[in-house]
Amino acid sequence: MLKNLIELFLTFAKVGVMTFGGGYAMLPILQREVVENKGWATEEELADYFAIGQCTPGVIAVNTATFIGRKKDGVAGGVVATLGVVFPSIVIISLLAGVITQFSELTWVKNAFAGIRVCVCVLIFNAVWKLGKKSVVDKPTAGIFLLVAAGAILTGLSPVVFVLFAGVCGVVLRALQKKGGAAE
Amino acid sequence: MIYLRLFWEFFKTGLFAVGGGMATLPFLYDISDRTLWFTHAQLADMVAVSESTPGPIGVNMATYVGFLTGGRAGGAAGGVLGAVVATVGLITPSIIVILIVSAFLQRFRDSKYVNGAFYGLRPASTAMILAAGVLVVKAAFLPAGTLSSLDWRLPVLAAALLALTNAVKRTKKLHPIVFILGSAAVGIALRLAE
Numbered sequence: 001m002l003k004n005l006i007e008l009f010l011t012f013a014k015v016g017v018m019t020f021g022g023g024y025a026m027l028p029i030l031q032r033e034v035v036e037n038k039g040w041a042t043e044e045e046l047a048d049y050f051a052i053g054q055c056t057p058g059v060i061a062v063n064t065a066t067f068i069g070r071k072k073d074g075v076a077g078g079v080v081a082t083l084g085v086v087f088p089s090i091v092i093i094s095l096l097a098g099v100i101t102q103f104s105e106l107t108w109v110k111n112a113f114a115g116i117r118v119c120v121c122v123l124i125f126n127a128v129w130k131l132g133k134k135s136v137v138d139k140p141t142a143g144i145f146l147l148v149a150a151g152a153i154l155t156g157l158s159p160v161v162f163v164l165f166a167g168v169c170g171v172v173l174r175a176l177q178k179k180g181g182a183a184e
Numbered sequence: 185m186i187y188l189r190l191f192w193e194f195f196k197t198g199l200f201a202v203g204g205g206m207a208t209l210p211f212l213y214d215i216s217d218r219t220l221w222f223t224h225a226q227l228a229d230m231v232a233v234s235e236s237t238p239g240p241i242g243v244n245m246a247t248y249v250g251f252l253t254g255g256r257a258g259g260a261a262g263g264v265l266g267a268v269v270a271t272v273g274l275i276t277p278s279i280i281v282i283l284i285v286s287a288f289l290q291r292f293r294d295s296k297y298v299n300g301a302f303y304g305l306r307p308a309s310t311a312m313i314l315a316a317g318v319l320v321v322k323a324a325f326l327p328a329g330t331l332s333s334l335d336w337r338l339p340v341l342a343a344a345l346l347a348l349t350n351a352v353k354r355t356k357k358l359h360p361i362v363f364i365l366g367s368a369a370v371g372i373a374l375r376l377a378e
Contacts, residue, residue, distance in 0.1 A: 016238065016239050016240070016243075017238045017239070018238065019238060019239060019240055026240065048289075048293075052282075052285060052289075052292070052293070053282075054203065054204065055202065055203075055302045055305070055306075056202070056278070056281050056282060056285060057198060057199050057200060057201060057202050057277055057278065057281055058198045058199075058201065058242075058274070058275065058277060058278030058281070058282075059198075059201075059204065059205050059208070059240050059241075059242035059243055059274070059275070059278065060204045060205070060240070061205075061240035061242075061243070062240065062242075062243065062274075062275050062278045062279075063278050063281075063282050066278060066279050066282040066283065066286075067282055067286055070282070070283060070286050071286070075283060078279060078282065078283055078286075079279060082275055082278070082279055085240070085243075086239070086240075086243045086247075086271050086275060088238055088239055089237075089238070089239030089240070089243045089244050089247050089271065090247050090264075090267050090268055090271055092237050092238060092239065092244075093233070093234075093237065093239070093244055093247040093248050093251060093267060094247065094251050094263060094264050094267045096233060096237060097233075097247075097248050097251040097252060097255070097263065097267075098251070098255070098260060098263060100229070100233065101252065101255070107377070107378070108372050110377040111371045111372045111374075111375050111376050111377045111378065112368035112369075112371045112372050113229050113232070113368070113371065113377070114324075114327075114338075114371045114376035114377040115341065115367035115368050115369070115370045115371020115372070115374075115376050116229070116232040116364055116367050116368050116371065117225075117228045117229070117232070117320070117323060117324035118324050118325070118338050118341045118342050118345065118367060119232065119341075119345055119363050119364050119366075119367035120228050120231045120232050120235075120320055120324065120364075121317065121320050121321050121324050121325075121342060122342055122345040122346055122349060122363070123231075123235065123349075123360055123363070123364075124206070124209075124231070124313065124316070124317040124320055125317060125346070126349055126350065127206050127313060128310055128313050128314045128317060131203065131206075131306075131309070131310040131313065132307075132310050134306070135203075135306030135307045135309070135310045136307050136310065141303065141304075141306070141307040142307070144304055144307045144308055144311070145307040145308070145310060145311045146311070147311075148307070148308040148311035148312060148315075149311035149312075149314050149315055152210065152311060152312050152314075152315030152316075153315045153318055156217065158214055159200060159201075159210045159211050159214055159312055160196065160200050162308050162311075162312060163200045163202065163305065163308065163309075165308070166304040166305050166307070166308030166309075167301040167304055167305050168301075168304070169304040170300045170301045170302065170303040170304020170305060171297055171300035171301050171304070172300075173300070173303065173304065174296065174299065174300035174303050175296075175300065178296075
């Protein structure tokens with residue numbers, strides 16, 4: 001059992017190291033490591049886990065790791081796989097964050113980050129555009145998008161408020177759409 | 185106790201951020217405003233570092249915030265402890281939710297309440313990332329806070345990056361780290377912060 005868990009931890013630590021960027025970048029690496037090399041899940045199971053991981057709270061990569069770990073070795077497996085996938089981040093970022101803080105007063109570092117911040121704006125804009133195409137699919141979702149965008153930009157309300165509001169809106173709207181569809 | 189607060193703040197983030205790593209961004213701005221643990225400008229830098237280093241971006245950002253916050257309280261050792269606490273806080277709700285969901289996988293997928301909730305949550309999540317993006321724009325383009333402080337070279341760089349990441353066939357599939365490093369080089373060459 002312990003040997004299994006160690007193998008699970010190391011495999012997911014490897015997946016964590018090889019993932020650059022977001023959860024989406026992780027899918028091809030999971031396909032190779034978990035489906036082809038280890039045979040811990042099928043291609044279809046992985047697709048399911050990934051889809052659910054996207055729509056449950058939290059980081060997609062973490063959610064998917066918990067799913068696969070649990071399937072392989074139960075609750076302990078779920079926890080161990082998740083710790084494995086975040087372990088490289090903790091090591092690498094801890095090393096880097098200290099260095100960056102130390103150098104952040106240097107002029108050339110300030111210049112570099114002035115350029116980098118512009119790039120981050122563009123990357124976030126691109127992410128919003130990509131997500132928007134999948135999430136704003138009709139008039140009601142466009143309405144929710146505009147309402148929450150205005151609320152989040154103009155008010156200091158906690159994001160939790162918007163999440164709860166949108167979740168309730170979604171359930172009500174879907175129920176009304178079903179009713180309307182049945183009446184026709 | 186700073187570490188308990190770190191855990192709690194990231195636990196909330198992990199519980200309510202739906203739609204992947206970038207969805208944690210609005211929560212990080214909220215934390216920044218309420219706790220003053222880090223500035224908006226630092227947050228923009230964290231996004232860049234998180235995109236350019238191995239690991240899921242949401243986890244990297246949590247680790248980064250945890251390290252900075254813990255580090256201020258207790259040096260390098262405090263930083264590492266903060267990084268661990270913030271990251272564990274972020275992933276704890278995920279582990280709980282997924283363990284429950286995986287036990288009821290089929291029923292979860294077919295539930296009309298779950299489907300309805302996500303129908304509403306997805307556009308809201310996108311909108312909140314957009315709103316966080318507005319704050320990043322402010323930190324990037326108006327470091328002094330006033331419109332007259334706008335350096336015209338920054339919008340030109342942004343337009344070039346938009347074209348390279350979306351329109352130019354040969355570059356748009358490149359990894360974000362390429363554009364981040366390129367922008368750093370441009371920033372140094374043109375002395376963008378001076």
